Every structure is written in structure tokens, then in C-alpha cells.
Amino acid sequence: MATIAPDLTPSTKTNGNNSSDVLKLGRPFRYIVLTLVGLFFIVPIVSSARFSFLGNHNSFTISAYTQLFGTAQFWSTLFLSVKVGVGTVFLTLALLIPTVVWVHVRLPKLRRVFEAISLLPLVVPSVVVTLGVITSFRGLPNIIYGTPVILSLEYVVLALPFSYRALDSSVQSIDLKTLVEAGQSLGAGWIKLLRFVLLPNIRGGIIGASILTFAFCLGEFAVASLLSFTTFPVFLVQVGQLAASQAVALSLIALLFTWIPLAVITLVFSQRRASRSTIVADE
Amino acid sequence: MISSETVANGGRYSRSGLPVRFENVARNFKDVAALKSFNLSADAGELIVLLGPSGCGKTTALRVLAGLEMPDSGRVIIGDHDVTSLPSAKRNIGMVFQSYSLFPNMTAKENVEFGLRVRGQSPKDRSSRSGELLELVGLKSQSDRYPHQLSGGQQQRVALARALAVQPEVLVLDEPLSALDAKVRSSLRDEIRRIQLELGITTFFVTHDQEEALAIADRIAVMHQGQLEQLDTPLAVYTNPATEFVAEFVGTVNRLPGRIVDASQVEVENVGLVEYKSDSTFTAGSEVEVLVRPESIGIRGANDEGCRVLAKSFLGSTIKITLLDRADRLISVAIPTSDAGLVEGVEAVSLYSRGQALLVKGR
Ligand SMILES: Nc1ncnc2c1ncn2[C@@H]1O[C@H](COP(=O)(O)OP(=O)(O)OP(=O)(O)O)[C@@H](O)[C@H]1O
């Protein structure tokens, strides 16, 4: 699972003291840390990649990949995971954006409480959450129950610690209450406020929350397997029990699937910021 | 007083202001009464400054007027409409906040156009209107900047233009200048006043700064503990305060012991005979406390038996002198700089009265 997502939420809290302490330790220390961390992440990836291209008698082969791409199940499970992921992202945003906004504007005192609630899925074992969700939705029609929709519902809850934090911190970084009141005094209702003021200003948080949630969905194994859905990670484990090099190839593909969109979005965002700030310079 | 008639600028921005009335407004936050039976009437086109100590309910009063806070009881009337139950978005009140409140995702121009966009105006109309307003606040050349590319003063100018763009019936400014440095502050203050006069819009302005209040207000509303203490012209509030609180809060006062001589004169210790006006009648000889402004006391000259000179501070056109009388009471005196010679190298002085007492109260 790709959890090394870059922090897309605008960082406003500059921890002056801490960072300057670190700076004092000097450049060599920084490079050593950076190298160690880099090795820690890169070595496993490079060696997996090498392993996935290894044929009989140490020859180079791409057969692991071609075989995978030729499997119908590869495509169907990938499609299922993407579908569940997209659904989860939409449900999460529809649920959390109004909640976070409301908490900030109307119930600022309850902010900590909501934050604590959002962290519960980290404390409560996921099996318990899974059963809880299933029990809660037992009465629902078959469209939800027994279809991948139930999986999305599970994931909305399980990804809450990531999605809520991303949104909450981006809302925290703007003076939401004043902006809302300014908008209202100019005649804007909630829909227009949401569209013209809120969403554009918490875009970073929305993207961050979406990516984290999507990555979570693409990597989650236990719950999917428990509910007998053959999602991409479940397929990966099944393959791994039969053909090791294919499993490794598969996990590299999964990695790419989450990393490429991440990189693209990060790049687009940093360029946008840069182009905005250049206007200051030409004064 | 400013009339509500259409004024300069070919009537391009101008419109008649509307009178505004708070009637018995009350607003409680848990156990705090932010406003209690608050009454205030502003004439059309008038600039009212709300002045008062922190927590006296100034912001709450403005928020109630703007519809951002609902009163527990009482009514708010604009023109001849009772707007008490109207939500903010329907009130058409321009608001400038203390904290920077521009939408960070929009340029100065887009910010100014926001209210018009919400009202569904065409981009062409919006653009010409925002052009006019940015010109009015002197920021035409910065139209395409984002808020973070503007200084604090510029941001507040844009906020003003944004509030005015929708042709509000009332303009409400809550300490719009308090985050700015002194110089920008006084120039922007004058500019706000100029624009307000030009548009003839009824305006409420909150400030902590007395000088600011005295400088721009048509009338000052002094508030105390959620109520209106006095509503009057700056001169009247300063020279003729209605209550002790107002006398103390606006400007500086000395509280000196005295004894009533007759219905118009009181003998004040160290100062001598001082004229006064009072609603309550005191019998001759009764002991009173007399409130006197520093500039109403003059220095007659050196006198070793008189009050000792503790400190002098030069304030430009006046010199403020702190004296200590023989009973160790502090007296503050302000004399014109041209009289500086009177206290040069002098250790103790005698005083005289140069003006009326503000208030006389029984002891
Ligand atoms: N949302 C709120 N919740 C609880 N108490 C509040 C709230 N808003 C204001 N108060 C209280 O109401 C009283 C009046 O507040 P208000 O903000 O109107 O004062 P103010 O005159 O604007 O003060 P300042 O000059 O410091 O801005 C204060 O005691 C304040 O603590």
C-alpha cells in the first residue's frame, strides 16, 4: 500500500524552533539522513523490480508482466478496486466537506471531539469496524448489501483518520468563519459560498483526502477478503501463492498506479503556486 | 451633519443613505450580556463611531446589524424596514472586518466583483463596476493581484471596495485599521471618510482609537457594558460628557476635591474657582469631586508652596505636565507649547482654571 503520500495540505504552522534546531546540525547530517531514508525505500523497490524481470537461469524476461496483462482477472479486479476507490472518495467528500465546514463555522468547540472520533478506526480493530458496518446496514436493500457498495461504506469509515485530517487541516489554515461571513454579507447563500469560496480554498485538502482515501482502497486486503470480494490486493495475494515473480510485478504495478497520479498532481500544484508568486516579483 | 442627498461624482456611486435604528436590542452569550436594551438611532448618511472598552458589545452590535448574529430580543430597523429576522445575505449591508477577509483564491478585482457575481450580473457590468471601485480606493493598478500579494492596507482597501460594490444600504466597519501601522492608518482613515462622504452612505465604524473616533465621526456612540452611554458629536462628547464613564473614557480627566461656592462656581483645591454646570443642585459648602480636563488647568507661574513638577512630556503643540500636590495627588495639566517658559527650570508651580469643569459629583 502506498502510504508515502506527499502532504498536499497547505502547511501554515511553521515550527520555527524545531526546524532551526535541525538546521544547526549541519549539512552532512542532513545528507546522511536523506541517504538512509532513500535507501530504506529504494532498495526494496529496486530489488523487487529486478526480481520481477528475472527469468530462468538469471535471464532477463518480461513474461511476468505479459502473463499478468493477459489474465482477465487482472483487469476485472483492478477495475473493481478502482470502482470501489472512486465510490469511496465521492462518499467521503460528500460526507466530510459539509461536516468539517459546519464544525469550523458553527461548532468550533467540538473540533477536538470530531477529530478524536475520526481517529477511532485506528484504535478499533478493523474486523470490529467491518462487522459493525455490516450490522448497521443489514436492513438495507440488496443494492448495497452484498455488492461492492458495502465495501465502499467500510472504506469510508476505515480511511477516516486520513481523510478527515487532510480536510480538517486545510480548513484550519484559512479563516473559514470570516470568509463565510464576508460571503454572506455580500449576498451569497451556502451553495454559492461552497462553490466559489469554500471548495477553491480547501482544494489542497480535498485532493489530499482523495488521494489518501483512494490509495487506501487500492491497498486494503483484510476487509475485502473477509467480505469475499476479489479486489486487486486480494488477487495479488492469490497470485503470490502461485507465482512469486508475478506477485512482485503486480505490486510494482500497484505502486505505479498510486504514484503516477500523485506525482502529476503534486507537480501541477507546485507550478500553480510558483506562477502565482512570480507576480509579486515583477513589481 | 451630512445630508443624505446625492453628492459629488456625478451621482455615479452616490445614493441616499438610510436611517438605522436599534430598538431595545439584547443579546446574551451564556451568562454574558453582550448587549442589553441597546438603543441607537443613526440618521441617513451619518458616520457613527462606536467607541468603548473591550468587551462592551461593539462587535456584537455590528454583527446584529449585519445579520450575522440574531438578537435575543429587540428590533433592528433600516429605513422603514424591520430587518431583525432577515438573514445576512438578504440585508445588503457592506461589511469590512478587522481580520483580513478577502477570498484568497480570487484577485482583487474578482473579490470586488464577488457580490455582483452572486447577484448574477454580466461580466461586462461587473468589470466596469469593479474598475470604478478599485479606482475609488486607489488600487486600479493592482486589480490582478491576489490578496497575499497585497499589503495589509491594500487588502483593507480592496475589502472596502468589495463591500461598496453591491451598493449597500449601510456600511459597517469593525476596527478595519487596527492591524495597520500608524501612518497607513491615519491616511486610510481619512480616505474612508472621504469615500463615505462622497457616497453619503450611513456608516458604523468601530475603533479603540480615540483620536480616530474624534477625527472621523459625525457622532460618537460611547458604549459601556452592552448599553449606549452617550450619542453625540465628538466635540460634545469631549467637552460635555453625559456620564462619569464617558468623561473618563474619552480623553483624560483629573478628579480633584472641591467645595461648592454657588450654582455656577466650585472652589477646587490647588486650582481655585472653577465654573461648572450641573443638573443636580448642590448646597453651598458641600464637599464634591470635580472632573477637570488637563487643558482646562493653566499654570500661573513658579510658586514654592504649590504643586511639584514631576514630569514633562512634549507632544508637539502641547506640553503635558504631571504634577504632585502636597497631599500626594497626581494632577495632569496640558499647556500650549508657547507657554513652555512657565515651567522651564521650575520646581513647583501654582495653578488656575482656564475652563469649565466637566462634571461635579457629590462625595
Ligand atoms: N460568540 C461568542 N460567544 C461567547 N461570548 C461572546 C461571543 N461573542 C462575544 N461574546 C462576549 O460578549 C461580550 C461583547 O463582545 P464584543 O465582541 O461585542 O465586544 P467588543 O466591544 O467588540 O470588544 P473588543 O473591543 O475587544 O472587540 C464580550 O464579553 C464577549 O466575551
Ligand SMILES: [Mg+2]
Ligand atoms: Mg470587537
